[in-house]
Amino acid sequence: MTAVGNDGSLAKAETAERAPIAAVAALGITQIIGYGTLYYSFSILAGDMAKDMGWPTEWIFGALSAALLAGGLTAPLLGGWIDRFGAGRIMTAGSAVAAAALAACAYAPNGPAFVGALIALEAASNLVQYGAAFALLVQIRPRAAQRSITYLTLVAGFASTVFWPITSAMHAHLPWRDVYLVFAGLNLLVCLPLHAWLSQGLARSRRAAIEPPRHVAGSLPAPARPLGFALMVVAFSLQNLVSAAVLVHMVPLLSGLGLGAAAAIVGTLFGPSQVLSRFINMVYGINLPPLRLAIISAVLMTAGVAILLGTAPSIAGAMAFAIVFGMGNGLFSIVTGALPLMLFGSEGYGRLQGRAMSARLIVSAVAPFALALAMAHIGISWSLGLMALVGCLALLVLAAIAKVSSAT
Template sequence: MLAVRPNLPRARTTSLREAKVPLGIVSALGLTQIIGYGSLYYSFSILAPGMAKDLGLTVAQVFAVFSASLFVGGLSAPYIGRQMDRIGAAMVMAIGSALAALTLILCAWSPSVAVFALAIVLLEISSGMVQYQAAFAALVESDPRSASRSITYLTLIAGFASTIFWPISTVLMGYLSWREIYLVYAGLNLAVCMPLHLWIMRKGKVATASGSRPAREPVIGTIPRERRRAAVLVVSAAFALVSFTLGAMLAHMVPMLGALGLGSAAVVIGSLFGPAQVLSRLINMIFGTRLPPPGLAVVSAALMVVSVLILALSGDWLAGAVAFSVCLGLGSGINSIAQGSLPLYLFGSDGYGALTGKMAAARLVTGAAAPFAFAAAMEQFGIGASLVLSAALGAIGILAFIAVAMATKRSLVATPKTSD
């Protein structure tokens, strides 16, 4: 049973809702997240066939290198998180943008498979320095009180990364090689992302030095420090289990739908995932302000697990497949918000970078293993049974999130209302 802090004042909750969102920083980070995810993650699936042909590999082997890089990236996440607490998240993001540009150039130059593999691994490490983990920490660093709402706005903007970069990468493939495209993306990271990250860093320093920024009131988490380790393990395991379910579905969505008998419609059905992600974040931004992060995590996990069960039960039924893709996208969109807001709500703003780094490690390592594990399960047990097994793992994550939500709710109900 998770214990929670019994004296969290209700006035604190009100101040969090009324805190002003730093729209300039959120907008700048939104642009860098679109470029960061688009150039370092979403473009890979479009460019992979060209990479395989150029390097004399199969597409499966190229994706194996990518999965290995995700695993290494997960292992590096705790160290990156500690550095964000030590030197500042914006500084880490600025360094990460420079490293991303250099590794994209190294990847474009790579004369051999070994150099290519090294470049892809370094690329994933740099991704951990510029994507959500770091961006969320930068928002907490800027203003802990408004960070939860800022995270919602940021994920809404960044949700367009795949919508923008999948078509861009596809069009560029008609004119440039994958190596030349990576050089273009290196220029974006260096010329757009790095200056914006440096601007965010300088903005914070100038505001603090001039006294124009009031003392940043830290957010106090609902979990007392003596219970933090157990709670971190529970929440990390929950996110990891849900990440396994999501990672398995995303890696195999289109071919799996095709194998179920949906044919050419599989691509169209899979394309519904992205808009559903953005829709869920928009709905949460407008209507979800009163739902605390533990409840948000429960809803996101439940949507993803339900989506998998729908597909397992519906088979080649078109409406069932559409419901699967939409529900999975809705859950995934909210899950991104929960990854940033739940640790802040439970554990507070102190040490946020290091804490989310540990959680990201568990999530990324599990997500990296998901495509291979699910493929092996499909080969051994078939698609239907594999979907049920994946949903069962996700259901355990739901139970963990429910335990957290119930514990925090009991604490808030038992807390007497305080006045300002």
């Protein structure tokens, strides 16, 4: 086996080998559909779901939190499957499971059946969204994976831009159950064939290879990896806590700080800011070491929260918050794929991603409730201050990773 070494050699290898553009384009389509149908559509349809089930709307979001928690617990197992069977095969099966889970939600006769289908939906999400897609890019061409991940996140960043209006337009004419059935068809008829094509292409390339694949070797030596992995998971979890909590409550936060009707307008800046930061990184920072990119991401997210806290109820300040925080969150998506590759290498990447993703998903399930509880008991300003503190802690942990890396 031939290995590519640390940060510097990885950057040179990335430059020498082209990203698999056809695979990135195909995954870009499936990620837009995957995130659009399995994630972004939920908030638009939740009110109709609640009426249909006879539940308060918060119960529907509580069911989503329970499903996210269950999905987080299954992530390590699914990550092992990705390494064992190949990401292409797992994503192909995941598209079928996602379609079946969407249909099960649509046909759920009662609340318990709906919650069970929702849990299946979140488990399927782990099979078809970023974690699996990043692993597929690593398996296709390890030395170009960092560049490929950047390209993919740029394309997939349009998922909310595409599916929020599509879901709203469909829901104006169809009940939520029919919308979910249409989305099941998209996963079955578009995503599944594309994932199957990627899987077959990967299998053919491996059979035709004359030399064994050149893997990327992680920058951390074996003795430092347990500590490095623990620090990385803590840093990712802290950043994910800030991201998930703030994004779910963005409009209520802005409204509670006195922005009124402008809150919804300010919130629309977030999505384009994510795409902008990924585009800037693609053009100017494609070979930037992932750890440095992680620190930049954490600085931007923390600074965004601090700007909002320090300028409210200024509309200009809120706009700056949405832009800065959105740019940091956009880079965070790249970091979650690129940093594990840099630190631990390409072998066993799927299993490693599954373990790291498990912690992030569990935090994502708890974070919105935790921030809601904090806002109710200590107020919005103190809650934002707490989020800024969490962001600072993430920066300290990332600095500790840098210290561990330099010491080895």
